[in-house]
Amino acid sequence: MAFGYAWDMSVPVILLHAFPYSPAMWKEQLWVVQGHPVLVPDILGFESLESAAAHVLVEMDNRGWEKAVFVGLSMGGYVIFRLWNLEPERFAGLVLADTRATSDTPEQKAARAQMALRIRQEGTGFLPEALLPGHLGGTTRTRNPALVEQVRQTLLAVDPDKTIASLKGLAERPDSVPLLPDIAIPALILVGEEDTLTPPADARQMAVQIPDSRMLIIPQAGHLANLENPKAFNTALLGFLWEIDH
Ligand SMILES: O=C(O)CC1=CCC(=O)O1
Numbered sequence: 001m002a003f004g005y006a007w008d009m010s011v012p013v014i015l016l017h018a019f020p021y022s023p024a025m026w027k028e029q030l031w032v033v034q035g036h037p038v039l040v041p042d043i044l045g046f047e048s049l050e051s052a053a054a055h056v057l058v059e060m061d062n063r064g065w066e067k068a069v070f071v072g073l074s075m076g077g078y079v080i081f082r083l084w085n086l087e088p089e090r091f092a093g094l095v096l097a098d099t100r101a102t103s104d105t106p107e108q109k110a111a112r113a114q115m116a117l118r119i120r121q122e123g124t125g126f127l128p129e130a131l132l133p134g135h136l137g138g139t140t141r142t143r144n145p146a147l148v149e150q151v152r153q154t155l156l157a158v159d160p161d162k163t164i165a166s167l168k169g170l171a172e173r174p175d176s177v178p179l180l181p182d183i184a185i186p187a188l189i190l191v192g193e194e195d196t197l198t199p200p201a202d203a204r205q206m207a208v209q210i211p212d213s214r215m216l217i218i219p220q221a222g223h224l225a226n227l228e229n230p231k232a233f234n235t236a237l238l239g240f241l242w243e244i245d246h
Pocket residue numbers: 017018019020073074075076170197223
């Protein structure tokens with residue numbers, strides 16, 4: 001399926017990052033998407049994921065892109081579902097990495113409200129302690145101290161207001177499970193084998209319900225699978241983009 005963009009024959013790719021990170025989270029994937037028109041928007045700081053999705057659509061319109069392959073990890077995946085809800089005709093394919101289609105439970109919503117309150121009261125200094133154990137798998141935490149430190153520093157440096165706004169957006173996101181059977185385009189589902197936040201069982205549920213999907217488990221990786229095992233993640237992404245383009 002090739003696209004006739006005058007300046008490039010490859011389909012555009014849009015990389016959507018996780019909470020509370022930034023486009024920099026995709027640095028290990030940039031070589032994989034070279035040769036494609038690429039957009040890596042900052043989607044932190046939106047009080048609704050629908051408005052984050054609308055922002056992405058405006059950026060596509062600004063570039064004259066009719067369609068794209070959307071790649072979303074965790075919150076990025078939640079935004080993909082809102083994009084599909086708004087304008088499904090803009091999709092050439094999608095990659096859902098370490099994400100889920102379900103909405104938050106009451107307990108998860110309460111935990112987000114509590115985190116927002118704590119950021120307001122104390123700042124972001126507690127975020128590594130609160131988030132790191134869920135974001136990085138056991139293998140990374142024991143064998144890759146450099147990545148642990150990099151993620152720790154990133155979490156310490158996040159913008160408090162944007163993080164609080166996104167916590168509201170995450171807590172209020174609707175259930176996207178009813179959308180899954182209608183996703184009638186090629187989908188790749190990736191999940192770190194050690195992901196405890198959106199575990200392989202969640203990924204399997206999405207794979208069962210999205211008709212043209214395949215699922216791959218990224219070994220020795222937790223929730224931030226693209227950073228923890230970039231080699232396996234990139235191989236899967238490269239293969240999927242090649243198939244979409246040919
Ligand atoms: O909080 C969640 O729902 C899981 C999650 C971790 C990073 C992210 O983007 O979402």
